[in-house]
Amino acid sequence: MKIEYRREEEYIPVDVAAMRPKDSYRKTVEGRNYPVEQLIAEHGRIPDDFLHDRPCPTCGGEDCGLETEKEGLTLVRCRNCDLVYVNPVFDEAHYKEIYQAQNYQEIVRDLGEASHDYRVERFGKERVAIMQRHLPEHGAGPPHYLDVGCSTGFVVEAARDRGWEAMGIDLNPSAIAFGRARGLNLEQCGLDDLDLEPASLDAVSLFDVLEHIVNPQEILERAIRLLRPGGIVFIYVPNYDSASRLLLGKNAVFIWPTHHLTYYTVETLSDLLHRAGLTIEFTATEGLDLIDYMWWQREMEGQMKTAFLPRSRREALS
Numbered sequence: 001m002k003i004e005y006r007r008e009e010e011y012i013p014v015d016v017a018a019m020r021p022k023d024s025y026r027k028t029v030e031g032r033n034y035p036v037e038q039l040i041a042e043h044g045r046i047p048d049d050f051l052h053d054r055p056c057p058t059c060g061g062e063d064c065g066l067e068t069e070k071e072g073l074t075l076v077r078c079r080n081c082d083l084v085y086v087n088p089v090f091d092e093a094h095y096k097e098i099y100q101a102q103n104y105q106e107i108v109r110d111l112g113e114a115s116h117d118y119r120v121e122r123f124g125k126e127r128v129a130i131m132q133r134h135l136p137e138h139g140a141g142p143p144h145y146l147d148v149g150c151s152t153g154f155v156v157e158a159a160r161d162r163g164w165e166a167m168g169i170d171l172n173p174s175a176i177a178f179g180r181a182r183g184l185n186l187e188q189c190g191l192d193d194l195d196l197e198p199a200s201l202d203a204v205s206l207f208d209v210l211e212h213i214v215n216p217q218e219i220l221e222r223a224i225r226l227l228r229p230g231g232i233v234f235i236y237v238p239n240y241d242s243a244s245r246l247l248l249g250k251n252a253v254f255i256w257p258t259h260h261l262t263y264y265t266v267e268t269l270s271d272l273l274h275r276a277g278l279t280i281e282f283t284a285t286e287g288l289d290l291i292d293y294m295w296w297q298r299e300m301e302g303q304m305k306t307a308f309l310p311r312s313r314r315e316a317l318s
């Protein structure tokens with residue numbers, strides 16, 4: 001699938017310093033594999049009985065080849081549909097535990113709460129504007145919207161401020177408490193525990209969610225059941241074909257197999273969506289990518305190569 005390139009001046013830069021205040025990024029990177037690192041320290045590797053094989057999360061096929069290994073886990077590529085995914089994986093209960101664990105709450109607190117206002121402005125408003133263009137024709141009343149995996153609710157807040165009937169759910173108790181204190185309609189639960197009328201929503205979003213889920217097809221189907229006819233699902237996932245992965249290989253920050261269990265490209269995500277009966281109206285790829293790469297160099301290696309960036313961007317980073 002062809003994606004249009006955008007001109008440099010059409011892209012709204014991301015202020016990495018506002019998004020990752022103080023020391024939060026380093027702490028995130030250092031703490032991000034807890035408690036798997038403890039397991040490895042104890043046993044030398046992840047013990048086999050903690051892991052189980054899974055079929056391809058898109059096509060259900062079981063014929064896959066080795067893609068790469070990182071942090072004690074293995075990425076494979078499906079020989080049938082080309083999807084890259086972690087296999088074997090922990091069971092679902094383990095992942096739910098991770099996202100409610102103190103350590104993960106602290107990561108989100110450091111990273112998400114201090115940058116909440118910035119995220120509303122830079123990402124929330126942009127995402128709501130994109131959804132607005134694709135909403136079904138509507139009678140009276142505001143659009144009804146649910147953000148699954150809403151974190152502190154920065155997109156929910158942008159939608160509410162635009163007059164939408166907006167709610168969000170997340171497993172992380174401290175992120176939910178933070179958003180609620182701002183008056184947002186948030187609930188601490190997963191989509192399977194949420195009691196909502198089928199066919200009652202105009203839009204459901206899954207921002208940075210599908211890559212975390214053992215069975216993404218199931219959560220997608222649950223989301224679709226909540227939609228009115230013509231309703232939309234809006235999805236963000238890391239792009240396995242992104243510049244950072246092509247430059248850095250498995251050292252790209254988003255290759256994070258303890259948490260990111262599936263690695264989509266435009267093609268493999270489109271395949272999943274088509275199988276779920278969706279029509280694709282809008283596709284884009286953008287994000288931190290090179291900025292992320294340079295930030296990584298500066299934070300983790302104490303140096304940064306910015307020569308290939310325009311002057312305005314270099315200054316923004318310094």
Ligand SMILES: [Zn+2]
Nearest residue numbers: 056059078081
């Ligand atoms: Zn497959």
